[in-house]
Amino acid sequence: MAEACCVPGGNIMILACSGGSNVGQMANRAAVELTQEGFGKMFCLAGIGGHLSGFVQSVRDVPQMIAIDGCETGCAKGTLEHAKVPMRAYLAVTGLGIEKNKNFTLKKDEVQKVKDAIRKACSESP
8 A cells, every 4th residue: 555655766755744733734735735746745644653564664765755844843753753764854834934823724925935945955855
């Protein structure tokens, strides 16, 4: 099952928070849009958190990956650490100056800012 989610051809695996705040949803929305645009492919962070062996092995084997958290709580980062997956590219949405709140009406310009930051972080990652 995990093979269907794997990222072929050196593409970028995108692991996004989808937490209960605007920034968590912004991380998720940016990941969805980048996948739709052909920049990387979203992968199941929950499968990694559940320690499902195929998911964990897939994230360990992928050549390029980015973890995106909504805020400094760092759930995506913590999920990878708990599964003993090495961190590669990383981004926290609140680190871009976007304030965390419970307003789920996302601003297009802020989602674009997150997408741009993801692209930049991936270009700087080995």
